[in-house]
Amino acid sequence: MATHEIFMPALSSTMTEGKIVEWLKRPGDRVERGESVLVVESDKADMDVETFNGGFLAAVLMPAGSTAPVGETIGLVVDSEDEIAAAAANAPAAPSAAAAPAPAPAATAPVSAAPVAASPAAPPTAPPAPAVAPPVAPASGVVAPAATTNGRLVATPRARKLAQQLGVALEALRGSGPHGRIQAEDVLAASGQPVSLPRVAEGSGPAVSPVAAPAGAARIPAPPAASVAGQAFGRPGETVAFNTLQQAVNRNMVASLAVPCFRVGYTITTDKLDAFYKQVKSKGVTMTALLAKAAAVTLARHPQVNAATSEAGMAYPAAINVAVAVAMEDGGLITPVLAAADRTDLYSLSRSWADLVERARAKQLKPEEYSTGTFTLSNLGMFGVDRFDAILPPGTGAILAVAASRPAVVAGQDGSISVKRQMQVNLTCDHRTIYGAHAAAFLKDLAQLIETNPESLAL
């Protein structure tokens, strides 16, 4: 009971888009896991693209001959034949559909990118075009109806936003995207701005807040790449379509409602971890790698917490792959995976993490690099958050929410009072597989490792 997306793969670090040469399967066809579904061409090289999930091809969102940006959803695979119609109907608005026709309200023309879908009745799922302020020069005042005959303006939400910010008239642009869709880069180019790739706001910097900041100080460290003000994707009064990534996250989050979750919290003293981090930071070790390694080493001794519920029963993965949630600056989040984190040394993990984040930023992760996590970490410590809980990603049994480490007055067993740095962690678990005692035992061991022996993480 699931819909799996086929993405335009990144076949090269210098590939930004690919041409769909041929669909080897038609909507409704059965596909086996690992079977070639389509052929993508980039430069003078062809690659057969396979599906990672067996089932049925429910929808082709980009027809043969079209070009799609890397990471774009180009097709949908469902588990069973019964789900084809529903998936096709609910197909995530294909790229051009997602960019709802803005100036012309109640555009009735179905979107060109959806037509190959199995169900010809598939309604365009783009939300009814909200009253988007016209991206033309504001001086013109009134909403200029896109008077042109066939003048549907197709642009990505980000392109629209940029056009408003930069005062670029979208009507004057030629889109470089699929079906002439106007991309953010087109707007930037038109405004003379340097074209830059979307950045990632890494959601997993060091869990420690700067020592210099006294408790209660208003100076909360900003995350590396985010702006000071809070993030928004639209302006007041607007309704903005979810982008592909946001839609994918939405599906995953809603799926979690079918999982009986519970949460267990623990307070971990981090003085030793912080001291060790200071020692190894100069060697390129990141706090993300330290936490992932600590979780992975502990998971190795608590395989139940690495397990997940599957139709056949409790599934114990062959490896411990720690996924770490990273917010994307243009919306959505992605969970790059540190594979076999328990068996990979700390320095390699740190390098892998840097590489994964860099390629996530350029939207060039391969599906197996963000979809194979067996356990997830989510860290909001860099914002000074003192506690939170996380939503369980589908297909896994547990996710650990890590908050900031802060100085606290601590009473010892012997009645002594001292100041120690402490952080709260909160484990969300699927109760079908992981019980309270499993979660508690895992957290106790994780705390013990971090509190007493963080140096062992470098071994």
Place this chain on the structure above:
Amino acid sequence: MATKGSAILYQPSAPVPFPRAWAWQRLLQARLLDDPGGPEAVLLLQHPPCYTLGRGASLAHLRFDPASPPLPLHRIDRGGEVTHHAPGQLVLYPVLDLQRHGADLHLYLRGLEQVVLDLLAELGLPGERRQGLTGVWLEGRKVAALGVGARRWISQHGLALNVDCDLKGFGAIAPCGLDLPVGRLVDWRPGLGCAALAPRLLAHLAARFGLELRPAAERLEDGEDPEAAGG
């Protein structure tokens, strides 16, 4: 990777009809798919005169009726537009697991170009790349054409270097969809032939991709002409 990958070298002496060489590559590709740790392979050969079209190639670049081509015409599973093969052209087909070589198709194409550039440099010839026009160029003429197909990162097809072949066959097409002149090395270095150049091309390939080439102990079967041939 510091360790040298072992690759089996198939180097038939007589020209090999395109469908047969294609079947060999698919056989070698299938072997590597079945045995992901197995040795890679390299084919170095020449084809009798023929034309091939990439999977997404346009027929607009043919200057003849595809229904009655002057030479055998094959539509094949590689990227790129139409090209021409003929004896006197060295055809190099590496069947590599590209995950061992960076898992990057563009990087692979650039690597193949570099192999030819390295060879030309050895001959004292100023080969060059042209932005957006994959291949190797020499004083404005295209001397090597590239086209690659991959399945699960296992490559087939590769590059064709014009050494002393008859260029007439190129007249019936716009090679690679370009109306740009084609050249052959013998026009720069008289006396040059495939037999002399082949070992040098292999040496540069081996160096560039870190391969240790071992001549094949077996003969590839002849009877595997693909049914799709001749289209």
